[in-house]
Amino acid sequence: MAASTKRGRPQKSPFRKGQNRQNDRPAPGRLDEETMGYYRRVSDTLKEEFSSEEEKELFIQNVFAQTQKEEIKLSQNQTVSRLIESLLRSARQKEVTKFFAGLSEDIHKVCFDRFAAYVLQTVITLVPKFLDSEKEKEEQDDDDDDDDDLPSLEELLLQVCGVMKEHLGDVLVDTYASHVLRSLLEVLGGVHIAESVVRSKLSRQQQNKESTKQTKEAITERRNVPKKFSKNLKKLTNLVMERTDIHDLLQNPVSNPVLQTLLLVLNKVNSALCGELSEILLSKSDAVKKSKGTEDDLEESLPTIFLHEVGSHLVEVLLQISSEESFHRLYCQYFKGKILQFAVHPIANFVLQKLIAVSPTREEFDEIFEECNSIMEDILAYNHIGIVLRLAEGCIKYGVKQELLLKSLLKAFHCYRPKTRRRSCVQLIASFTTYEVFHKLEDEKDEKDEELNSEGWYVKLSCTKHGSRTIDAIWNGATLKNKYTIAEELAKRESQLSQDMFGRFVYRNCAIGYFKHRPKDWKDIQKREEKKRKMFADLLEDEPVNIDVKPVIKETKKSVSVSMYETEMKALGFDEDGLDEKLPSEDENSIDVLFSQSKKSSRKHEKTVELQNDIAGKKRKHDIPVDTSPKKIKKKKSKTRTS
Numbered sequence: 219m220a221a222s223t224k225r226g227r228p229q230k231s232p233f234r235k236g237q238n239r240q241n242d243r244p245a246p247g248r249l250d251e252e253t254m255g256y257y258r259r260v261s262d263t264l265k266e267e268f269s270s271e272e273e274k275e276l277f278i279q280n281v282f283a284q285t286q287k288e289e290i291k292l293s294q295n296q297t298v299s300r301l302i303e304s305l306l307r308s309a310r311q312k313e314v315t316k317f318f319a320g321l322s323e324d325i326h327k328v329c330f331d332r333f334a335a336y337v338l339q340t341v342i343t344l345v346p347k348f349l350d351s352e353k354e355k356e357e358q359d360d361d362d363d364d365d366d367d368l369p370s371l372e373e374l375l376l377q378v379c380g381v382m383k384e385h386l387g388d389v390l391v392d393t394y395a396s397h398v399l400r401s402l403l404e405v406l407g408g409v410h411i412a413e414s415v416v417r418s419k420l421s422r423q424q425q426n427k428e429s430t431k432q433t434k435e436a437i438t439e440r441r442n443v444p445k446k447f448s449k450n451l452k453k454l455t456n457l458v459m460e461r462t463d464i465h466d467l468l469q470n471p472v473s474n475p476v477l478q479t480l481l482l483v484l485n486k487v488n489s490a491l492c493g494e495l496s497e498i499l500l501s502k503s504d505a506v507k508k509s510k511g512t513e514d515d516l517e518e519s520l521p522t523i524f525l526h527e528v529g530s531h532l533v534e535v536l537l538q539i540s541s542e543e544s545f546h547r548l549y550c551q552y553f554k555g556k557i558l559q560f561a562v563h564p565i566a567n568f569v570l571q572k573l574i575a576v577s578p579t580r581e582e583f584d585e586i587f588e589e590c591n592s593i594m595e596d597i598l599a600y601n602h603i604g605i606v607l608r609l610a611e612g613c614i615k616y617g618v619k620q621e622l623l624l625k626s627l628l629k630a631f632h633c634y635r636p637k638t639r640r641r642s643c644v645q646l647i648a649s650f651t652t653y654e655v656f657h658k659l660e661d662e663k664d665e666k667d668e669e670l671n672s673e674g675w676y677v678k679l680s681c682t683k684h685g686s687r688t689i690d691a692i693w694n695g696a697t698l699k700n701k702y703t704i705a706e707e708l709a710k711r712e713s714q715l716s717q718d719m720f721g722r723f724v725y726r727n728c729a730i731g732y733f734k735h736r737p738k739d740w741k742d743i744q745k746r747e748e749k750k751r752k753m754f755a756d757l758l759e760d761e762p763v764n765i766d767v768k769p770v771i772k773e774t775k776k777s778v779s780v781s782m783y784e785t786e787m788k789a790l791g792f793d794e795d796g797l798d799e800k801l802p803s804e805d806e807n808s809i810d811v812l813f814s815q816s817k818k819s820s821r822k823h824e825k826t827v828e829l830q831n832d833i834a835g836k837k838r839k840h841d842i843p844v845d846t847s848p849k850k851i852k853k854k855k856s857k858t859r860t861s
Contacts, residue, residue, distance in 0.1 A: 247294030247333060256284070257298050264304065278305055282313040289320030290327065293334035303340045311348040311371075314341060318374045325381045335394035342378065342401045345371050346408070346441050372444055378402060379450045386457050390473040400479045406451040407483035408441035448487070455480060455491055464502040468529045478535045485539040493544070496536055503529065519559050521552065524566050534572040542578045549573065549582065557589040558596065567602045574608040580616045587612065587619050595630040601650070644692070645675050648685050676704055677711045680724040689724050698744055705733040705740070 260281055268274040282305070285292055292298045306314060318341050321328050328334040348371055369377075382389055382399055389395040404411050458464075458480065467473040477499065484492035503523040523529040540548060553560065553573060560570040574590070577583040590597070590609055597605050606627070613620045625634065631646040632653040633639035639653055646656055679685030693701065708715055708730050715721040715730060725731070732740040 246331065247291065247296070247299075249291070249295055249298065254297070257292075257301055261301050264301075274308070275310070278309055279313060281305060282309065282317060285317065286320065289317055290324060290334060293321065293328065293337040294331050296333050299333040299337050302337055306337075306340055306344060314344055314348065315368060315371055315374070317341065318371065319369055322369075322374055322377055325378055326385065329378075329381060329385075329389065329395040329398050330392055332394055335398050338378075339398050339401045342375065342398065342405055345375055345405055346443075349443075372446070375402075375405065376446060376450065379406070379454070383450075383454060383457060386454070387461075390467060390476055391470060393472055396472050396476050399476055403451065403454070403476075403479050403483050406443065406447045406454075407487045408443040408447070409483055409486045411479055411482055451483070452488070452491065455484065455495060459495060459498050464499060465504065468499065468503050468523060468532055469526050471528050474528050474532055478532055481532075481535050481539060492539065496539075496544075499532065500536070520556065520563070520566055524552070524560070524569050525563060527565055530565055530569050533569050537569075537572050538576050540576075545576070545578050546582065549586075553586075555589075557586070558593050561590065561593060561597050561602060561605055562600045567600075567605060571604050571608045574605070574612055577612065580618065583612050583616055584618065587623075591619075591622065591626050594626040598630050598650075603650075644679075644688065648679055648682075648688055676707050677715060677721070680708065680715060681718040681721040683720055686720040686724050690727060693728055698741075698748060701728075701744055704728065705730060709734045 263277065268277070285302070293302060302317075306317065309317075321334070321338055321341065325338075328338050378398070379402065382402060385395075389399050400411075458477070461467070467477065481492060481495065481499075484495060500523075504521060524533055537545065537548065553570070557570065560566045560573075574583070574586055577586060587609060590605065594606075609619075609623060613623055627647070628634035628640060628643060631643065631651075633643050633646055642653060642656065646653060649656060676689060680689050689704075693704065696704065705728055708724070708728060712725070712730055712734055715725045729740050729743065732743070
């Protein structure tokens with residue numbers, strides 16, 4: 219019986235276009251139903267708990283015994299390849315070596331296969347684990363006589379190197395083979411590169427969280443590797459430097475990450491060769507050519523590689539690995555006097571962010587900061603907030619320019635003068651609008667529009683993803699008087715706040731329910747928190763312990779915790795009265811007295827802790843990092859930067 223088709227549509231041909239029955243072959247990796255059923259049962263068994271590690275090890279050995287002579291075919295299957303990757307990570311050296319030997323029967327086919335390439339990549343990353351292990355000889359003694367001719371992992375890896383060198387041109391531009399080369403470079407250098415550089419995003423998402431823990435640092439501690447590995451790494455590097463199509467490779471989304479990996483590895487194992495490669499990449503990328511354009515023509519005033527959505531990633535790596543001398547040379551040659559062009563460009567601004575983040579000295583940062591600070595309003599006009607964040611991080615890192623940055627932000631939002639406008643700075647920054655636009659002074663002055671006033675804005679901010687975090691920051695730095703003012707406004711819309719997906723966290727952290735229904739308990743909690751903060755601030759002071767704290771207390775008219783945030787609180791619009799809290803007595807500031815008081819009131823403290831736990835609840839789940847990627851202002855610029 220013919221298969222039914224939808225009305226009005228012709229039945230699809232059972233043959234592919236351009237094929238007939240004679241040459242219609244099954245797709246690579248297609249397995250029969252019996253084989254697929256077996257590996258599905260294996261997958262289900264792995265999800266169950268084994269009674270012991272020995273039982274699990276025996277089970278894995280039996281599974282790999284079934285893969286012999288079928289390694290390549292099984293690795294080409296989408297479902298089975300993922301299962302094999304998981305099994306390999308728990309396998310002994312013997313099973314890994316046998317499976318690697320099976321793949322080596324046709325390494326070229328494996329490297330360029332959509333699924334087998336990832337299996338090979340997993341095997342390669344496991345090689346250092348067994349090279350460093352002392353179990354190799356012990357396991358070889360237990361092997362059967364049939365395994366005497368089994369090649370070593372080192373020999374198998376060098377075989378992969380040979381294929382890579384022979385077909386380097388094809389490997390660099392192939393989606394799957396290029397990932398194998400990335401892992402190979404990592405192993406040859408004996409260093410570990412972050413998963414985000416070595417593996418594709420899809421591969422990282424499909425793997426187990428336990429097996430894909432990404433390192434926070436780009437490169438970790440170096441491993442000792444055989445001399446042949448170092449020689450092959452150098453040969454591969456020389457082959458890359460000899461290529462005449464480097465300009466195209468830099469802008470290719472497949473080959474560019476390979477060059478990034480090579481630079482990161484060489485920076486750790488061979489700095490001289492890394493510097494040589496860096497110079498060649500810059501020279502062949504046309505970055506050294508002088509621009510013929512004017513400052514107003516952004517596309518002509520900066521090198522092409524800095525403006526390219528793919529090539530710009532490699533420039534960031536070059537800045538990251540550069541020495542102080544190299545960094546200064548790069549800054550003077552490409553960035554100095556052109557910060558504005560970088561800052562307003564939809565792609566080049568990311569390069570500027572990296573320049574700020576990796577500035578090696580305070581002097582370099584100061585020079586970059588001064589140029590960026592003079593165009594702060596332009597940066598914000600293009601919504602490139604990431605640059606501002608990098609500047610703020612640099613100010614914290616070097617302990618400079620903090621007040622100047624705050625002043626520039628206030629000026630950029632038109633709320634620096636008169637001083638009364640500074641009370642609106644939180645609303646202006648949160649809404650990312652200037653004072654005039656926010657209050658609509660030029661277009662309309664409707665007094666009935668209560669939403670434009672400060673009253674009610676705490677609730678509005680609390681009900682947004684990033685605004686709720688702003689409220690948390692304000693709350694942590696506020697005095698008891700200011701906390702009361704905030705809580706009083708939030709309590710007016712208790713129902714709205716508690717039911718909102720973001721506002722409920724502010725509702726809980728600020729204890730609005732207690733404020734409205736049990737005000738006395740709320741006040742006691744806030745006082746105790748303030749006292750605890752002051753106590754720990756005293757304990758963490760940098761002054762020697764034997765110095766008498768009494769003169770210091772007499773000179774200070776504000777508590778330690780309050781004075782820390784005095785400038786920020788004034789800038790946020792809080793009155794000075796809120797900052798002038800009554801200073802506790804000298805005895806209360808003594809460390810010994812503080813500890814003695816805490817012992818006497820232990821029972822009362824336990825009750826307060828229970829109450830605080832009810833208020834704080836669990837850690838908020840909506841902590842999402844701020845997306846600092848720029849939004850395009852002009853429709854004409856349709857470029858986006860790929861990750």
